[in-house]
Amino acid sequence: MCFMAPTYQLSSVDGPCDQWATAVTTPRPAGQRGSRSGVPPLLPGNHQRADRQRCARNDSDQLTTTSSASNLLQPATGKMGLKTTIIGTVLATLAANPATAAQPRAARPIPAPMRDLVWGKLNFLHTTDTHGWHAGHLQESQYSADWGDYVSFAEHMRQKADDLGVDLLLVDTGDRVEGNGLYDASSPKGKYYYDIYKEQDVDVICTGNHELYIASTADREYERTVENFRGRYVASNLDYVKGDGERVEMAQRYRRFRTKNQGVEVVAMGFLFDFGGNANNTVVKRVGDVVREEWFQRLVREQEKPDLWLVIGHVGVQMEEFKTVFGEIRRWNGDAPILFFGGHVHVRDATSYDERSFAMASGRYFETIGWMSVDGAIKKAEEDPKGERGLSFHRRYIDNNLLGLYHHSGLNASTFHTEHGKNVTSMIAKARKELELDYTFGCAPQDYWMTRSPYPGPDSIYTLLEEEVIPDIAVNPKRKDVPRLVIANTGAIRFDIFKGAFTRDSTYITSPFLSVLNYISDVPYHAAKKVIKLLNNAGKIMADAHMDNEFMAIPEQLSTRESIIYDTPANPFSEDGIQKPMGQHGHEEPFLVEGYTTRDDIGDDGDDALHSRINFYVVPNCIQSELSFPEEGEPETVDLVFFNFIQPWVLMALKFSGAVYTDKDVSLYVEGTFTELFAGWIEDNWPAKC
Ligand SMILES: O=c1ccn([C@@H]2O[C@H](COP(=O)(O)O)[C@@H](O)[C@H]2O)c(=O)[nH]1
Helix, strand or coil: CCCCCCEEEEHHHHCCHHHHCCCECCCCCCCCCCCCCCCCCCCCCCCCECCCCCCCCCCCCCEEEECCCHHHHCCCCCCCCCCCCCCCEEECCCCCCCCCCCCCCCCCCCCCEEECCCCCCEEEEEECCCCCCCCCCCCCHHHCCCHHHHHHHHHHHHHHHHHHCCEEEEEECCCCCCCCHHHHCCCCCCCCHHHHHCCCCCCEECCCHHHCCCHHHHHHHHHHHHHHCCCCECCCCEEEECCCCCEEECCCCEEEEECCCCCCEEEEEEEECCCCCCCCCEEECCHHHHCCCHHHHHHHHCCCCCCEEEEEEECCCCCHHHHHHHHHHHHHCCCCCEEEEECCCCCEEEECCCCCEEEEEECCCCCEEEEEEEEECCCCCCCCCCCCCCEEEEEEEEECCHHHHHHHHCCCCCCCCCHHHHHHHHHHHHHHHHCCCCCEEEEECCCEECCCCCCCCCCEHHHHHHHHHHHHHCCCHHHCCCCEEEEEEHHHCCCCECCEEEEHHHHHHHCCCCCCEEEEEEEEHHHHHHHHHHHHHCHHHHHHCCCCHHHHCCHHHHCCCCCECCCCCCCHHHCCCCCCCCCCCCCCCCCCCECCCCCECCECCCECECCECCCECCCCCEEEEEECCCCCCCCCEEEEEEEHHHHHHHHHHHHHCCCCCCHHHCEECCCCCHHHHHHHHHHHHCCCCC
């Protein structure tokens, strides 16, 4: 085994970090307080700061690690062997210097036993569904590196590829926006994001559905990101409608290029799944139709074949859209390697459609940087050492934290951070400061989870909403005594709430959308009460009416349909005799941070860092609060209140219940977006004392 047992002291992990949190309280000017019925100050104002419990601060010395394995982390001096297949389990550890980049208030990474990257002739780094988290996860140590750190990492990995004479390509598969204050808190949205994002040298990039929900977002995608990555942005099934009505390709349909070091000829395409919720300034073509279009057929049948097909897409790797594209390319391209990079489903996943294809998806929220490598007979007519056309593929899900990035680049805190990377980190810090993303609305008294604890239950964010938040915010003063059913889709909530400071950033992290509460008045109760059941349990009936209920829930449930509950969320090191690399008996077992323990079609060795397991409890598509109901008996009629995002489903469910309504019957129930109302609720109910 290629590791040595470290001894380490993890004083930051369990103890509350309140003890070193600095609370700087600045009085807020009059008029900036939110109220239950009013709209709180989501735009920057004065702020309070406090660190979250359990977060480790960079400038403290709470986590010290001494390691006899530190020799493994010396800067890389030699070249990496191309044929390395051993997955070395080593322990990434803190170098002598504390982390020098990442965001100033980001949690410090905690050492974890690591699996190495396997390099091949062609290597890829992949991001997807970053949703504005380019500052990294300030409260979660294992995902706390930022976009600037990724810039440094990519620069080193490209250098390594050059040294080895192999190639490295960067890909991004969309949903870069919506979901974090860095994107959502500015006016206009993305004021800082576009310039930060473009600092990464991405080779192939495409669009996600979140770039298209709102017309102005799609405009900015076309004007900024497509422009910033012109020649590298591919939009195989997407058109853009300009202000004057002219319909054009969002970007080129495909990209044909040769790799820098080996001259591998690549044809790259970029797809979006069959999405129907886009604003009317874009046109998403169904993938099944596009593969029959003349340009696609000409490309896949062309005499002059590329060496390799690279299909990126905002598409889950198990979704039909990718299988359709694969089938059509393979039909005309006998044994060409076909690689897929997907997203949308927010999970780590990998599969292969045949022995010369490979597909991976790299999670969500910039928690993961995906790594894929291909080795063997990539070029046309090339043969492997056995005289065959063999290919091998590897995938790795890199936890996005500095220790991992140091480890995989073979560098350390002193040698890792490039000037360019540090500048990007500074750009992010400046933007966060200008947006006052650390302004504290209140202090969460406990953690509230989306899927880590059961719904209903005391730790469920959905129970919090159903029982406490919605009853307070879903109030129309003129109709407050009218019985009402309030329905929220669970997909409207995007992230957990952690105990401690709930900041301006947290408001967008939890709920980035511009969702408002709409209603239909005086709906017969016998029909209204059936709606929640149809939304949650009648997937088939609704799907037959072309309303896919799954799209109201969180995207993770597109692939994880059953709860995954471990007897005891376990530390794999204490489980079996095989995985005890630290336990040269007599040594301490390592502390494992909770995190991804991925099992995909390839196996269960994809994650780079070993974690202890986390439960996943499936949640319903929608939750419902019953408010102002009579003490006894049932009301004749109710106001049916719902998030505007689910209006089409609600109208369809009402129709199935025998009550036909149209968009014309729907009005706004309460002023303000849900995000604003929720932030106001927090100000009123969770005093900012942390
Ligand atoms: O206004 C909105 C937009 C989206 N949602 C929810 O998000 C998912 C889609 O998320 P992805 O990140 O694209 O996978 C959608 O299915 C809804 O559940 C929303 O609630 N409101």
